[in-house]
Amino acid sequence: MRCIYCYASAGENSPKFLQWEVAKAAIDLVAANAKKLGVKHFSVGFHGGGEPTLDWRLFTRCVEYSKKVSEEIGIKVLNSVASNAVFNNKQMDWILKNLNSMSISLDGPSDVQNYQRPLVNGKPSYDIVFKNLKRLDEAGFNYGLRSTITDYNVRRMSEIVEHFLDNFKTKQIHFEPLFFCGRCHTFKINAPNYRMFMREFLKAIVIADQHKVRLAYSGLRLGGLTSTFCGACGSNFSVTPFGDVTSCFEVTEKEDPRSAIFFYGKWQDAKKEFDIQEDKLDYLRSFHVQNISYCRDCLAKWHCAGDCLAKVAADADVEGERDSNRCRLNQEITKRRIMQFFVKPPKDEKVTKTN
Ligand code: SF4
Ligand code: SF4
Structure with missing residues (x-):
């Protein structure tokens, strides 16, 4: 695909794929760690830059290998992928048989999806995604839908929820405001005004609530308490096509200045193992909200927990102030959502006149 806002540049540079040897070693390491810790399952996930199933052979080989390892060590593996869902029938057959869950990007009804998320040849993508979602629904497959909210579709968030409810059986919808980067400059598409995003989100979530569907935004997490975003x-172990180990799914290239924070290891071809920089890992592990003085008195402290470090690091020091529209959005939307839960709308009050 060639989504108009994507941080990966489809077709502009030749794609770089993970080496099988490195992928295999990553799965072995995670499985061995799970066994050592005595946990009930381990997870193998596939995520961009770009579409992670583009090298279909490598992708399927990794999943099949992780299942083999899982049988050998007697610990369940959960395989998931964040994908555009542009697959042919044969690929869908394989997915239904082999994956546990998917997060699928779909930005709304056909006009929105086809504008924001065209195929690489510029043609519409909606019908292909629609057909594949129907197959997932028929099979009772576990998936969520993720929509990127821009200044183009922000006023249509309620309509998008209704469209998904009318057409698909997913129980999880995720709206995320566009993070301005990559081709946004070329296509002149902008992040939504944060107040507008909040207003429209809070309307849309009422519709989702009525249908017992979870509508999520990453900065609004009232379902639990956490000290990290x-x-x-420091707990993700993600390997990039270049063999770097990163803790952030969005920071995958050395040229990205944020790699200085998130890269904490590297595949060593000569030694055939990952070299881990413990000091960098310790630094990442220090990002608990208790250590971020800016968040000390925030209402959303134990939900937002200092926010997405990659977004903070894009325009500020990760250790310092969060004085951004996203921080304001997280505070305000958390407050208003609590009010939605606990403050009942006033009944039609009869005004009685007293003297
Ligand atoms: S820091 Fe932000 S972009 Fe990176 S993995 Fe966490 S949520 Fe994703
Ligand atoms: S909303 Fe802002 S101040 Fe509050 S926890 Fe999140 S980043 Fe910190």
């Missing part, structure tokens, strides 16, 4: 704080 995500696994980028």
Whole structure:
């Protein structure tokens, strides 16, 4: 595909794929770690830059290998992928048989999807994704839908939820405001105004609530308490096509200045193993919200937990101030969502006149 806002540049540079030897070693390492810890399952996930199933042979080989390892060590493996769902029938047959879950990008009804997420040849993608979602629904497959919200579709968030509810059986919808980068400059597409995003999200979530479907935004997480925003704080083990080990799914290239924070290891071809920099890992593990003084008195402290480090690092020091629209959005939307839960809308009050 060639989505108009993507941080990966489809077709502009030749793609770089992970080496099988490195992928295999990563799966072996994670499985061995799971066995050592005595946990019930381990997870193997596939994520961009770009579409992670592009090298279909490598992707399927990794999944099949992880299942083989899982049988050998007697620990369940969960395989998941974040994908555009542009697959042919044969690929769909394989997915239904082999994966546990998927997060699928779909930005809305056909006009929105086809504008924001065209195929690489410029043709529409909606019908292909629609057909594949129907197959997932028929099979009762576990998937979520993820929509990127831009200044183009922000006023249509309720309509997008209704469209998904009318057409698909997913129980999880995720809206994320566009993070301005990559081709956004060329296509002149912008992030939504954060107040507009909040207003429209809070309308859309009422519709999702009524249908018992979970509508999520990463900065609004009232379902639990946490001291870290995500696994980028030292628990993700992600390997890039260049053999670098990163804790952040979005920071995958050495040229990205944020790699200085998130890269904490490298595949060593000569030794045939990953070299891990423990000091960098310790630094990532220090990003608990208790250590971020800016968040000390924030209402959303134990939900937002200092926010997505990659986004903070894009325009500020990760250790310092979060004084951004995204931080304001997270605070305000958390407050208003709590009010939605606990403050009942006023009944039609009869005004009685007293003297
Ligand atoms: S830091 Fe942000 S972009 Fe990176 S993995 Fe976490 S949520 Fe994703
Ligand atoms: S101050 Fe901002 S970044 Fe920190 S927890 Fe609150 S909303 Fe999140």
